[in-house]
Amino acid sequence: MTAVDLRAAREALSANAPLVHCLTNTVVQTITANALLAAGAAPAMVDAPQEAGDFAAVASAVLVNVGTVHERTxxxxxxxxxxxxAAGTPWVLDPVAVGGLAYRTDLAAELAGLRPTVVRGNASEVMALAGAGAGGRGVDSTAGADDAAGAAADLAARTGGVVAVSGEVDLVTDGRRVVRVHGGHVLLTRTTGAGCALGALVAAYLAVTDDPLTGTVAAHAHVALAAERAAALASGPGTFAAAWLDALDAVDGAALAGAQVRETG
Amino acid sequence: MTAVDLRAAREALSANAPLVHCLTNTVVQTITANALLAAGAAPAMVDAPQEAGDFAAVASAVLVNVGTVHERTxxxxxxxxxxxxAAGTPWVLDPVAVGGLAYRTDLAAELAGLRPTVVRGNASEVMALAGAGAGGRGVDSTAGADDAAGAAADLAARTGGVVAVSGEVDLVTDGRRVVRVHGGHVLLTRTTGAGCALGALVAAYLAVTDDPLTGTVAAHAHVALAAERAAALASGPGTFAAAWLDALDAVDGAALAGAQVRETG
Amino acid sequence: MTAVDLRAAREALSANAPLVHCLTNTVVQTITANALLAAGAAPAMVDAPQEAGDFAAVASAVLVNVGTVHERTxxxxxxxxxxxxAAGTPWVLDPVAVGGLAYRTDLAAELAGLRPTVVRGNASEVMALAGAGAGGRGVDSTAGADDAAGAAADLAARTGGVVAVSGEVDLVTDGRRVVRVHGGHVLLTRTTGAGCALGALVAAYLAVTDDPLTGTVAAHAHVALAAERAAALASGPGTFAAAWLDALDAVDGAALAGAQVRETG
Structure with missing residues (x-):
């Protein structure tokens, strides 16, 4: 992936304003919608069983995040x-807190079997989801992204898609290529929903790029760059959140082309 | 409607702090509550079937917004x-995304049959709701408020109430009179829930004004003026949202009397 | 309780980053999570019946807030x-709007019978909950915390725990000792969820202190000090909310030791 790819992805997002259908947890719906709007996408949160299937078929991309899932959702x-x-629409699975809780772990394993275009989580979640089919294995919530590199590759092979692991350095792989996204800021971990909003931005980029690996990396780089800008302006986690939304809007194609992205796999 | 009416409406809102019962979508509950508090009203989000009927009977006004509706809500x-x-309490219907999705379109048509004091939506939603009883018709999500002028008049005749269409210029009608509210700012469309919060503010103003047309216009003018003030201070959509809440608080009766409101019908 | 206790409590919160399991209303989930993160705790909103029991057993503390409760929650x-x-995990009950609505009033009375470590509410809610077992009694929503002093003592005797009443001056009692927390700012009442987030911070402090009275007072003092700092920076209720989160992060043990806390009982 080159700087040209990232610039083109960002410009395609602004030009196309993709409609991103989000089925996500109630804690982060607001910041997810605002992050999509700031980046230039159009969010729609539709999670009633009466509507979700029909709407996914007409959306540009879909996000499924199991953060506060229950029977209806x-x-x-x-x-x-x-x-x-069925529609060939790209979709993202975010397996929030999968591993420790049986109900959502079973659901996420079932959803992973439907071959999401991208799975995005932290190291613990990706390791738990990769291991779930084999009976589960231990999860270390303090693991770094690289600790999940093997699990991410396994999971990508199983889904036929891309797997992204968030951490101090993010790792993105399609099972063959491995890309690391550096940068970002620790205040992202002090703002609820920043990671969940990243999942929605991945969906937005998938809608406007041909290559899911490129789209996934572009979303991670966009979030990381915006976090660096916001941290320079913020006085703490509260002002950071607003500044991060401002910066998601302000980061353009030229800025994204300068992101710290390294392909190594 | 005169500048005196708008000033009186704003001052009545501050003086009476009406209790606004909101049944609204989970994406925008927070900003809706904060917008009501900023303007001087008292929000209460009560959407369990066990409580909603009893609470609506004691509230000053009610908002019904179908944004993330499902069976229970x-x-x-x-x-x-x-x-x-039954209680003679004013209530507002916000038909979010009605038109494309059958479940909520049917529900909104049923609710419109209960004669809401005000229907508030964008042009697409108002056209869809006006046409729903006649079998539905095409919806153009890029339509301006004036494109929905006929549909708004039809719908107002059917409900016996007021219909408000949000757009670059807002249009408010009771079927006889037509008022346009100018001003506002495009950043309102980059902040999730600004339109939904406007619906709640309409409810708040209905509680403190005798004439629903005046109350509806006052709410639209209040939101537009606050948006202009906020845009002058904001660095992007994140800081805009906070500045808009500050400005909803700061816009007083004298300021509202200077809003760009024109009656033409 | 001494300045040393408050300082130790704040430092223990930062050092231990307790996992706070929140079952709370959908209006305030975001600010509750952000307030916990700002103060140094780790929030988790898990409210599906399939998961809530298992998760409460492994959390450091639990918050139960009935603000938008319905059958499933x-x-x-x-x-x-x-x-x-059963696990001996401290938990907080926040009886939002209990008194006027039968469904939640019955539920809160049932939950109070399970002996919460702390009940936190405003004067009206505490009076209603204290009276619920005896058939209910009048509730005055404009009551000050001291008006509920007797009800708080009664309720503390019944639960065997602590009862906290929020107001211009907060009152905290375990039925023997009475502590008042001064300070704070009126803008806390203009930001939705500030009181609900306080309930979550009480839970966080319970997880890191041996004495529930001390932990409860520390949370109230932390919120009050942060509000004073935020009000000095804010231009209105919107910018206040972000500044309050910044200040929850910035208030350290030395600052908390200077809080206006007076024991009188």
């Missing part, structure tokens, strides 16, 4: 994922 | 709308 | 409260 997620798959 | 909305009607 | 609250009780 789980059913909506299944319908949306199947509908996206 | 749909039932609560029916109960609240009927209870408000 | 009520069941999750029962499971979480029982699980916390």
């Amino acid at each position: 789980a059913e909506a997620m299944r319908l949306a994922a199947r509908s996206a798959g | 749909a039932e609560a909305m029916r109960l609240a709308a009927r209870s408000a009607g | 009520a069941e999750a609250m029962r499971l979480a409260a029982r699980s916390a009780g």
Whole structure:
């Protein structure tokens, strides 16, 4: 992936304003919608079983995040994922807190079986999801992204898609290529929903790029650059959140072309 | 409507702190509550079927917004709308994204049949709701408020209430009079929930004005003026949202009397 | 309680980053999570019946807030409260708007019977909850914290725990000792969820202090000090919310030791 690819991805996002259908947890719906709007996409949060399948078929991309899932929203997620798959619409699975809780771990394993275009999580979640099919294995919530490199490759092979692991350095792989995104800022971890909003931005970029690896890396680089800009302006985690949204808007193609992205795999 | 009416409406809102019962979508509950608090009203989000009917009967005004509606909240909305009607309490219907999705379109048509005091939406939503009873018709999500002028008049005739169409210029009508509210700022469309919060502010103003047309216009003018002030201070969509809440608080009766409101119908 | 206790409590919170399991209303989930993160705790919003009991058993503390409760979340609250009780995990009950609405009033009375470590509410809510077992009594929503001093003592005797009443001056009692926390700022009442976030911070402090009275007072003093700092920087209720989160982060043990806390009982 080159600087030209990242610039083109950012410009395509602004030019196309993709409609991103989000089935996500209630804690982060607001910042997710605002992050999409700031970046130039159009969010729609539709998570009733009566509507989720139909809407996924007409959206540009779909996000499924299991953060506060329960029976009704789980059913909506299944319908949306199947509908996206049938329509050839790219979709992202975010397995929030998968590993420790049986209900959502089973659901995430089921959804992963529907072959999401991208799985995005932290190291613990990716390791848990990769291991879930084999009976589960220990999860270390303090693991770095590189600790999950093997699990990410395994999971990518199983889904046929891309897997992204967030951490101090983010790791993105399609099972063959491995790209690391440097930068970002620790204040991202002090703002609820920054990681979940990243999942939605991945979906937005998938809608406007041909290569899912490129789109996924572009979203991670966009979030990291915006965090660096925001941290320079913020007085703490509260002012950081607003400044980060401002910066998601301000980071353009030329800026994204300068992101710290390294391909090594 | 005169500058005196707008000033009186704003001062009545501050003096009476009306209790606004909101049944609204989970994406915008926070900014809706904060916008009401900033303007001087008292929000209460009560959307369980066990409570919604009783609460609507004691509230000063009710907002019904179908943005993330599902079976349980749909039932609560029916109960609240009927209870408000029976008690003579003003209520607002916001038909978010009605038109494309059958489930919410049917629900909104049913709720419109309960004669909301005000319907507030964008042009697409108002056209879809006006046409729903006649079998539906095409919806253009890029339509301006004036494109929906006929649909708004039809819908107002059917509900016996006021219909407000948000756009670059807002259009408010009771079927006889037509008022346009100018001003505002494009950043309102880059902040999730600004339109939904406007619906709640309409409800707040209905509680403190005798004439629903005046109350509806006052709410639109209040939001537009606050947006202009906020845009002058903001560095992007994140800082705009906070500045807009500050400005909702700061816009007083004298300021509202200077809003760009023109009656033409 | 001494300045040394407050300083130690604040430093223990930062050092231990307790995992706070929140079952809370959808209006305030975001600011609650952000307030916990700002103060140094780790939030997790888990409110599905399939998960709430298991998660409460492994969390450091639990918050149960009935603000937008309905059947599914009520069941999750029962499971979480029982699980916390069985595990000896401290938990907080926030009886939002209890008194006027029968459904949540009955639920809160049932939950209070499970002996929460702390009940936190405003004067009206505490009076209603204290009176609920005796058939209910009048509630005055404009009551000050001291008006609820007797009800708080009664309720503390019944639960065997601490009861905190928020107001211009906060009152905290375990039925024997009475502590008042002065300071704070009126803008806390203009920001949705500040009181609810306080309940979550009480839970966080309970996880890191041996004495529930000390932990509860520390949380109230932390919120009050942060509000004073934020009000000095804010231009209105919107910028206040962000500045308050910044200040929750910035208030350290030395600052908390200077809080206006007076024991009188």
